[in-house]
Structure formats: C-alpha cells, structure tokens
Amino acid sequence: MNDRSCILSRETAPREGLVRLALGPDGQIHPDVRAKAPGRGAWIGVDKPVLEAAIAKGRLRGALSRAFRTSDITVPPDLADRIAHALQRAALDRLGLEAKAGTLLTGGERIEEAARLGRLHRLYHAADAGSDGVRRLAQAWRVGRDAEGSGLMGVVLPIPRTILSLALGRENVVHIGLTDARAAKRVSETLDRWLHFIGPDPVPQPCETGSQGASTATAAERGTAGTNAPADAGQNAPAPAGTTNEGLRVPE
Incomplete structure (x- = not known):
C-alpha cells in the first residue's frame, strides 16, 4: 500500500473520509460505516482499490492483527464491496x-x-x-x-x-x-x-x-465527482506512532 494509506488504532475518534471496521466475537471483520456496532473497532482511511489490494495481499489482516493484538481475525475477501x-x-x-x-x-x-x-x-x-x-x-x-x-x-x-x-x-x-x-x-x-x-x-x-x-x-x-479533488483522509491524518512493513500505518 502507498504512503496515503492509513489504519488508525481501535476506537480512534472518526475523521472525515474514514470508515470503521468492527471485530465480531467470532473474529470476523465487518464494515460499520455508521459507527454504531458494539465491541472493538478500527478506522481505515483508504479507497476501495487500495483496500482490495491490501486484502488480496494479506496486508489488511496483518495490520488489523497488530491493531487488535490478536491473530484470530478473518477478513472477508469481499469486504471492500461490503463497505x-x-x-x-x-x-x-x-x-x-x-x-x-x-x-x-x-x-x-x-x-x-x-x-x-x-x-x-x-x-x-x-x-x-x-x-x-x-x-x-x-x-x-x-x-x-x-x-x-x-x-x-x-x-x-x-x-x-x-x-x-x-x-x-x-x-x-x-x-x-x-x-x-x-x-x-x-x-x-x-x-x-x-x-x-x-x-x-x-x-x-x-x-x-x-x-x-x-x-x-x-x-x-467546479466539475463533477472525481475531479478537482482535495487530499484524501489518509493524507490529513496525524503522523502515526508506528508503521508496519506493509505500508499500513497503525498508531501504537
């Protein structure tokens, strides 16, 4: 993943453009775009193509495992579509x-x-x-x-x-x-x-x-969706305390 990507540690306050992922009791990762699901969560600030690449290469699972401090995590292959x-x-x-x-x-x-x-x-x-x-x-x-x-x-x-x-x-x-x-x-x-x-x-x-x-x-x-765009949420996020070797940033 590139330098614009970011995953924030669980229960970090939401920022514009971020999406919450919830960790279910069975270890499944679920989208929680309304930020109302109970339990542990993590905020991501990447777009769909970047997230799909991270899922395919196992990078998202690795980053979330470190964020949640558990290896009992299952990331659905269609998570990006669900989000x-x-x-x-x-x-x-x-x-x-x-x-x-x-x-x-x-x-x-x-x-x-x-x-x-x-x-x-x-x-x-x-x-x-x-x-x-x-x-x-x-x-x-x-x-x-x-x-x-x-x-x-x-x-x-x-x-x-x-x-x-x-x-x-x-x-x-x-x-x-x-x-x-x-x-x-x-x-x-x-x-x-x-x-x-x-x-x-x-x-x-x-x-x-x-x-x-x-x-x-x-x-x-000026223009329509997809043009004259601002920086994405990952660029505006604060500098993380820790960085994984996959390029996903996870604050300590």
Missing part, C-alpha cells in the same frame, strides 16, 4: 430522510428557481442526467451565487435516476437541490464518504453555502 454497498446505502438513506423532511428539492424548474434566487446550497445530478439540464441548472446556480465564470457545476452521482427515485420515494428524480444549510451539510457528509471510498478519484469538497464571486470560487466546486 461500498454500506456507504451507498447510508447515503441513499440520508437522501430519503431529507426528502421526507421536505429539506430537498427535485424537479428542474423548482431547483432552477431556487438557484437563481441564491437559495441553493448543494446541487446533485443523476449519472444519466442530460447534459443540457446539468448545464442549465449549473448556470442558474452560478448566477444566484454571483459566481459566473467559476465553472460551478454541482456533483454528478454514480447512480442513475431510477435508484435516486427509489431512495427518495419520488418519480423520475434526475436533479437534487438542497436549500437548507443544515440538510446540505448532512447530505454532503454522507455522500462525500461514499464517493471518497469508491474512488479511485477522490470527490470534490462540499461547496460553501455562502454566495461568492467568481474570483473566490474554489476549484473543488
């Missing part, structure tokens, strides 16, 4: 909750109106959204935020409209707009964790909620 599925489920559940609470908008016309009035905090598109619709809503958002010329686009999600529609309990959900600042923060946190993990390209940082001019628009706000 990706759990993160996607958590993100879609969050969208569904916000839809029930009435804190998000669907429908191009409603989103465009809110965007032009400067009320839009986040903008998401289905993977199969038409390019014309994406451009139209992005332009309206830039106008409303006084950010024309910034390239502000929102985020294209790696799921089609059928999946988004099921998650929100609505028909033909192609675009999603968040006009409530707290809801936008909740949604972006869960979506960013999922998008960061499924990689290999990290996701852009959440767009700031305040209006800003083109000269101050961040690069992370």
